[in-house]
Amino acid sequence: MAEERMAGSERARQTEQFSVVTTPLDDVTVLTLAGEIDLDTSAHVRRALEIVDAPGARVVIDLRRVTFIDSSGINVFIAGHRALTEAGGRLRLAGPAESVARTLEIVGIDTLIDVCPTLGEALDG
Numbered sequence: 001m002a003e004e005r006m007a008g009s010e011r012a013r014q015t016e017q018f019s020v021v022t023t024p025l026d027d028v029t030v031l032t033l034a035g036e037i038d039l040d041t042s043a044h045v046r047r048a049l050e051i052v053d054a055p056g057a058r059v060v061i062d063l064r065r066v067t068f069i070d071s072s073g074i075n076v077f078i079a080g081h082r083a084l085t086e087a088g089g090r091l092r093l094a095g096p097a098e099s100v101a102r103t104l105e106i107v108g109i110d111t112l113i114d115v116c117p118t119l120g121e122a123l124d125g
Helices: 042-051 071-086 098-107 119-124
Strands: 011-014 018-024 029-037 058-069 090-094 114-116
Touching: 018 042, 029 042, 029 071, 042 071, 058 071, 058 098, 058 119, 071 090, 071 098, 090 119, 114 119
Parallel strands: 029 058, 058 090, 090 114
Antiparallel strands: 011 018, 018 029
């Protein structure tokens, strides 16, 4: 379902242990992240979010392949959420693994940004 919709054009940024794939869909951009989001890799996420700068842009960050996130990644999500919201858009997080979901819950990001259990739910809402 959602994965089939992601067959469009994709652009990837990759380091040895981390990658960001940007997939524009009809009315939403999906950023698929893989690996650890930390001080060394959070700049890649920030740049990917900055590229999606159209007014009213809707972004879903697919976290299914993220194995770790620290405060630098959390801060990038918060900054991206604020920027998109101010421009009339929105940010959603999708499919975090249990350890990542727990971190998001502990810091309370799930009270600020919609965190959906699956990519499909994030895209459908």
